[in-house]
Amino acid sequence: MKKQRLFILSGLIPALLLVLAFTYYPFLKGIIMAFQEYKLFDLRGVHFVGLDNFKAAFDDPKFLSALENSGYWVFFSLILQFLFGFSLALVLKKQFRGRGVYQGFVFYSWALSGFLIGMIWKWMFNSQIGVINDLLLQAGIIHERIGFLSDPKWAMISVIIANVWYGIAFFAIMLLAALQSVPSELYEAAVMDGANGFRRLWNVTLPYILPTIIATTLLRAIWIFNDPTIIYGLTNGGPAGSTHILSSLMLDRIIYAGDYGAASAIGIIMIVILLFYTIFFLSVTKAEKAGEF
Amino acid sequence: MNKRKKVLASLLCAVVTVGLLAGCSSKGNGDGGDKVTLRMIESLTSPKRTELIQAMITKFETANPNIKVEFISPPFDQADNKIRTMLGSDEQLDVLEVRDLNVAELVNNGYVEPLNAYADKWKDYASVSAVSKSVGTVSDKLYFVPNGLYERQMFYRSDWLKEAGLNPPTTWEELYETAKKLTDPAKNRFGFSFRGGAGSTGTTDAMILAYNGDKVNLEDSMFTKDGATVFSTPEAKAAMELYLKLYKDTSPPDSINWGFQEQVQAFTSGVTGILLQDPDVIQSLQEKMTEGTWATAPLVTGPTGKALFAAGGAGWGIASKSKHKEEAWKLIEFLSSPAENTAFSKDYGLIPIHTSATEDEFFKTGPYKTLIDMSNKPDTFVNFKPPFQYPGTGNWGQVAMESGQSLLLGKSTLEDTLGKWDDFWVIQKAELQK
Numbered sequence: 001m002k003k004q005r006l007f008i009l010s011g012l013i014p015a016l017l018l019v020l021a022f023t024y025y026p027f028l029k030g031i032i033m034a035f036q037e038y039k040l041f042d043l044r045g046v047h048f049v050g051l052d053n054f055k056a057a058f059d060d061p062k063f064l065s066a067l068e069n070s071g072y073w074v075f076f077s078l079i080l081q082f083l084f085g086f087s088l089a090l091v092l093k094k095q096f097r098g099r100g101v102y103q104g105f106v107f108y109s110w111a112l113s114g115f116l117i118g119m120i121w122k123w124m125f126n127s128q129i130g131v132i133n134d135l136l137l138q139a140g141i142i143h144e145r146i147g148f149l150s151d152p153k154w155a156m157i158s159v160i161i162a163n164v165w166y167g168i169a170f171f172a173i174m175l176l177a178a179l180q181s182v183p184s185e186l187y188e189a190a191v192m193d194g195a196n197g198f199r200r201l202w203n204v205t206l207p208y209i210l211p212t213i214i215a216t217t218l219l220r221a222i223w224i225f226n227d228p229t230i231i232y233g234l235t236n237g238g239p240a241g242s243t244h245i246l247s248s249l250m251l252d253r254i255i256y257a258g259d260y261g262a263a264s265a266i267g268i269i270m271i272v273i274l275l276f277y278t279i280f281f282l283s284v285t286k287a288e289k290a291g292e293f
Numbered sequence: 294m295n296k297r298k299k300v301l302a303s304l305l306c307a308v309v310t311v312g313l314l315a316g317c318s319s320k321g322n323g324d325g326g327d328k329v330t331l332r333m334i335e336s337l338t339s340p341k342r343t344e345l346i347q348a349m350i351t352k353f354e355t356a357n358p359n360i361k362v363e364f365i366s367p368p369f370d371q372a373d374n375k376i377r378t379m380l381g382s383d384e385q386l387d388v389l390e391v392r393d394l395n396v397a398e399l400v401n402n403g404y405v406e407p408l409n410a411y412a413d414k415w416k417d418y419a420s421v422s423a424v425s426k427s428v429g430t431v432s433d434k435l436y437f438v439p440n441g442l443y444e445r446q447m448f449y450r451s452d453w454l455k456e457a458g459l460n461p462p463t464t465w466e467e468l469y470e471t472a473k474k475l476t477d478p479a480k481n482r483f484g485f486s487f488r489g490g491a492g493s494t495g496t497t498d499a500m501i502l503a504y505n506g507d508k509v510n511l512e513d514s515m516f517t518k519d520g521a522t523v524f525s526t527p528e529a530k531a532a533m534e535l536y537l538k539l540y541k542d543t544s545p546p547d548s549i550n551w552g553f554q555e556q557v558q559a560f561t562s563g564v565t566g567i568l569l570q571d572p573d574v575i576q577s578l579q580e581k582m583t584e585g586t587w588a589t590a591p592l593v594t595g596p597t598g599k600a601l602f603a604a605g606g607a608g609w610g611i612a613s614k615s616k617h618k619e620e621a622w623k624l625i626e627f628l629s630s631p632a633e634n635t636a637f638s639k640d641y642g643l644i645p646i647h648t649s650a651t652e653d654e655f656f657k658t659g660p661y662k663t664l665i666d667m668s669n670k671p672d673t674f675v676n677f678k679p680p681f682q683y684p685g686t687g688n689w690g691q692v693a694m695e696s697g698q699s700l701l702l703g704k705s706t707l708e709d710t711l712g713k714w715d716d717f718w719v720i721q722k723a724e725l726q727k
Binding site for chain 1: 299302303306309310377381397398401402403481483489490491545546547548549550555558559562564684685687688690691694695696698699701702704
């Protein structure tokens with residue numbers, strides 16, 4: 001018995017070492033840096049400054065607007081990604097000619113890197129030479145070019161549109177798999193009972209795949225919250241900082257200011273937010289037994 | 294689980310663990326015998342440039358069979374971080390590309406070696422231009438030998454100007470008037486290729502310095518000779534008022550977010566008529582635009598008839614922890630020799646570092662000529678030293694860009710914005726003197 005345990009332990013060592021070195025060490029180091037003045041310009045002058053980095057963050061209007069933007073970013077991206085993804089999954093569930101090829105095309109966006117997506121959409125949104133303005137003008141929908149990325153009214157909407165486009169495929173893939181696992185007998189029985197299309201969706205499909213829906217949306221929310229790549233590639237937080245979310249602001253602090261202390265403080269604040277979210281997540285999934293897949 | 298499987302699994306684990314641990318250990322020097330291996334890293338990576346440098350290295354290796362050069366080319370976006378990480382973790386690095394932007398940081402952290410002792414013995418050092426020396430120098434010590442200089446000049450659509458019967462502008466005020474005449478939003482045509490996004494300080498700093506003119510302390514260019522910041526003067530205000538007009542009347546609204554790519558693209562695709570850029574865009578203009586539709590002119594001046602300009606650049610330095618400094622210098626000397634550097638500058642679109650190179654026919658004609666003309670009029674085109682010695686210099690672009698955008702959007706006033714910029718540099722000065 002003891003031998004068995006030893007064997008299991010030794011089998012775990014490589015994975016443990018990896019996790020320790022690449023997850024927990026940076027994590028701890030980040031926590032320490034959040035309480036230090038840690039600037040690339042002066043690495044020999046690193047010292048502890050207590051809560052200064054946190055105070056500076058909350059005094060900074062840019063941080064507060066990034067916090068607010070993070071809320072919009074997660075909420076609208078998630079809802080729209082889910083709705084479009086779910087509709088797409090429902091369509092793809094039906095058999096039709098060329099479904100495989102079509103599926104390959106629509107899932108393709110998921111295989112691209114966020115940064116690349118940012119770059120692609122940046123050119124499409126360009127008000128002078130971008131394709132979106134061009135199409136809208138030619139279709140007669142607008143009469144003046146819109147500065148999608150330069151007008152603060154539009155900029156946040158534009159980055160969310162790009163993010164929605166990116167994330168639809170994820171929900172479509174996950175929900176399609178769940179849909180295909182719904183036993184066809186259930187639908188047959190529902191038809192016998194005289195249920196129409198909507199009733200079948202509402203009373204059979206949805207309850208059956210609810211655990212998957214809950215698990216994917218809750219997880220996806222965390223990813224969206226943490227992912228700065230699209231914003232970094234598209235607007236880099238501009239114009240005038242109006243499209244920064246917390247994670248892109250953190251990157252900004254590192255890349256331009258070389259201020260690891262300030263960046264780590266933002267990181268810690270993000271961790272605290274996610275911690276509350278996780279507690280919520282776990283209690284919901286427990287209630288719905290969503291952890292099954 | 295049967296015994297054989299168990300043994301196999303254990304073995305596999307052992308191998309993986311050993312592999313992981315081996316990955317952590319530092320790499321040996323790898324210099325077996327008499328052969329020295331130099332590790333060299335570049336920062337401003339681009340495919341064409343990497344190819345050119347690699348070709349020079351191969352030449353160097355042929356001439357010096359006892360030295361091998363291992364050339365590392367990280368992608369541009371991550372290069373500086375990679376260099377920092379390598380230096381910070383004591384990885385072997387001998388020759389590194391230092392930029393004017395980050396040289397102070399590297400010096401401050403003790404990562405790079407002063408090169409004066411080596412340069413004094415170098416026979417070609419005499420012909421290195423004063424500007425090149427000044428770019429690589431921090432507080433009287435040379436830390437890198439530039440591999441070429443970037444210098445701003447004006448590119449304009451000669452066909453548009455001709456059509457409108459206009460001459461290329463020579464002052465900022467004229468530039469505004471000319472650009473305004475060229476602007477016709479209905480035709481999607483704008484006079485000026487504005488850059489409000491990353492790199493916006495290229496315009497704001499240039500205008501404010503040109504307007505301050507003689508007042509500017511050329512050695513400490515964010516300050517006047519009286520010690521106040523250049524942003525606190527009435528001249529700065531006048532400059533920024535024109536800057537606002539340039540954006541509102543002569544530039545596409547979208548340009549508030551434009552960086553290098555968009556700014557150049559707008560010019561090459563026929564949306565904008567005047568572009569202020571460095572010579573590295575010449576090649577893409579030559580490729581994408583019809584000959585005769587564009588031309589170059591010197592930088593525009595401020596009201597007192599002066600244009601302040603700075604040459605920028607990156608170059609080769611030696612890591613202070615390098616064990617092969619002599620060989621590293623030998624490589625730098627080779628790369629920086631008049632023959633190699635001039636050829637490299639021609640191929641990549643830079644100003645060569647040796648004064649002798651300007652004798653070359655290539656730089657006397659065509660788009661480069663303006664730059665030579667400018668350097669022949671040092672009273673009008675005054676060279677200043679950018680404030681790279683300050684710790685916040687890397688952050689300045691970002692701070693000025695964001696507050697500048699907020700000014701352009703009408704979210705903050707001109708006084709507030711200039712006040713913010715003034716504060717930024719007052720604090721920088723205080724921190725430097727600490």
